[in-house]
Amino acid sequence: MSGRKIKWGIMGPGNISRKFASDLIQSENAELVAVASRTEGKAAAFASEFNAARSYNSYDDFVQDPDVEIVYIGTLHPQHKECVLQCLNAGKAVLCEKPFTMNAEEAEELIKVARENNTFLMEAMWTRYLPAVVKAMDWIKEGKIGEVNMLTANFGFNVGWAPDSRLLDKKLGGGAMLDAGIYPISFASLIFGTQPTNIKSSAQIGETGVDEWFSALFEYGNGKTAMLNSGVRLSLSNDAFIYGSEGYIHLPNFLFGEAAYLHRPGSDVEAFKDDRELHGYIYEAEEAMKCLREGKIESSVMPLDETHDIMKTMDTLRKQWGLEY
Ligand SMILES: NC(=O)c1ccc[n+]([C@@H]2O[C@H](COP(=O)([O-])OP(=O)(O)OC[C@H]3O[C@@H](n4cnc5c(N)ncnc54)[C@H](OP(=O)(O)O)[C@@H]3O)[C@@H](O)[C@H]2O)c1
Known part of the structure; x- marks a missing residue:
């Protein structure tokens, strides 16, 4: 254990959040304290499954929870931008699922807000930490x-x-x-x-x-x-x-x-x-917690500028195919 437990919240308790949470609760550095879903009853069931103290049926109420330090965002790609903004504007650190956003323009906006607010933000590219x-x-x-x-x-x-x-x-x-x-x-x-x-x-x-x-x-x-x-x-x-x-x-x-x-x-x-027993999402969570403990607002393993550059590369590919969102 590397100091006090970092208090986590989860937004969008779907398939990947379930896997992430099952890894997270194995960490001696982490505590899952709250879960939020827009779908009635879903957050409560998830909170009970993973022993989280509180559940919310509204993202607005969830981001006001004073106990939550960092939010894992497991909603669908088009919702990432709004969810990240809600968290950053409420002063919460954020670990956001891939793809970070739908395009480079959205990524740029989120990175600007995180830097202006001096708040931790990271794309959950879990493979990098395996x-x-x-x-x-x-x-x-x-x-x-x-x-x-x-x-x-x-x-x-x-x-x-x-x-x-x-x-x-x-x-x-x-x-x-x-x-x-x-x-x-x-x-x-x-x-x-x-x-x-x-x-x-x-x-x-x-x-x-x-x-x-x-x-x-x-x-x-x-x-x-x-x-x-x-x-x-x-x-x-x-x-x-x-x-x-x-x-x-x-x-x-x-x-x-x-x-x-x-x-x-x-x-x-x-x-x-690798004969690990966990899914492997624990490593990205540990990296985020290490950054928080060290007072960093981004990870050197998955830097925000690189996340932005990758989104630009993906924009270029879609342009070649005439595909826009
Ligand atoms: N790292 C990985 O290995 C990995 C694996 C799979 C997916 N992912 C990423 O994780 C994200 C979620 O994927 P998932 O498979 O976990 O998704 P999911 O279970 O289908 O949904 C996750 C959440 O998204 C919201 N949602 C679902 N369907 C929706 C709809 N039709 N309209 C609006 N909101 C909807 C719900 O939020 P509420 O509960 O609030 O209603 C739901 O809890 C995606 O961005 C995906 O790329 C990552």
């Missing part, structure tokens, strides 16, 4: 694969024909890129430490008007590239390969961080396997 991904980054920093020249990363699954689901309904922020594609895109940003200088891409826009799957080639200059694929109506092998001048790293099912393998010519394969 031990297998941290191990891969350590290998890269130690020069184990030499100069990184190429990345391939996929995340795709097939939700089937479900036009009213949040994954396909345009009004709910549907589409592969905002839900799934953001993982390989953010991963490319982590690996290369910058955004591409040139992007080539192609998307399948389905009947509901959203991208059902897409492929993108990111170019970084000097021959460095990332080939990224994603889908919500196409199952993919969700692996990442990071290729360097002296070897490569394989991350099977990369966004869940199950394992990392270091391949170098003439050496045995070095393996890192």
Whole structure:
């Protein structure tokens, strides 16, 4: 334990909030004190399941709870902006689910408010904190694969024909890129430490008007590239390969961080396997709590400017497909 417990609230107690909460309550640094839903009865049931002291049927009432220090926002993408603003304006620190916002303009607005209010804000890009991904980054920093020249990363699954689901309904922020594609895109940003200088891409826009799957080639200059694929109506092998001048790293099912393998010519394969029992959302929560304890208003692992830059890259992709929200 690193000092007093940080008091959390959760806004939007849906699928991902349930997984997040089940990890959070295992942390000796955290206490879940309040839950808010606009749907009558839902917050109370969630609070009782995770032993939170209070529940609210209104976001307005929830953000006035003086006990809540930091809010995890698990609402749908189009609601992130309003939820984050409500929290920041009530003086609450925020950990907001991915995608941070619908576009770069919204992201810029939230970052400005957080900085003006001197309040902590972070995108919940949980994959960055997983031990297998941290191990891969350590290998890269130690020069184990030499100069990184190429990345391939996929995340795709097939939700089937479900036009009213949040994954396909345009009004709910549907589409592969905002839900799934953001993982390989953010991963490319982590690996290369910058955004591409040139992007080539192609998307399948389905009947509901959203991208059902897409492929993108990111170019970084000097021959460095990332080939990224994603889908919500196409199952993919969700692996990442990071290729360097002296070897490569394989991350099977990369966004869940199950394992990392270091391949170098003439050496045995070095393996890192993560046998965690929790989902893995605990690591992003611990990072947010560490920042709060240190008085920081943003994380150096997922900096706000990088979140904004990633949203700009995603805007560029959608522009290539003629897709606007
Ligand atoms: N990090 C991850 O691994 C991961 C995994 C899945 C999803 N996510 C992200 O988490 C967010 C929530 O996804 P989810 O699958 O958890 O969503 P969900 O369970 O369908 O809904 C979450 C909350 O969004 C609100 N909501 C749901 N349907 C709505 C609708 N039709 N209109 C308006 N509000 C609605 C509800 O808030 P109220 O309770 O207040 O009504 C609900 O509790 C998304 O942005 C997604 O990208 C992240």
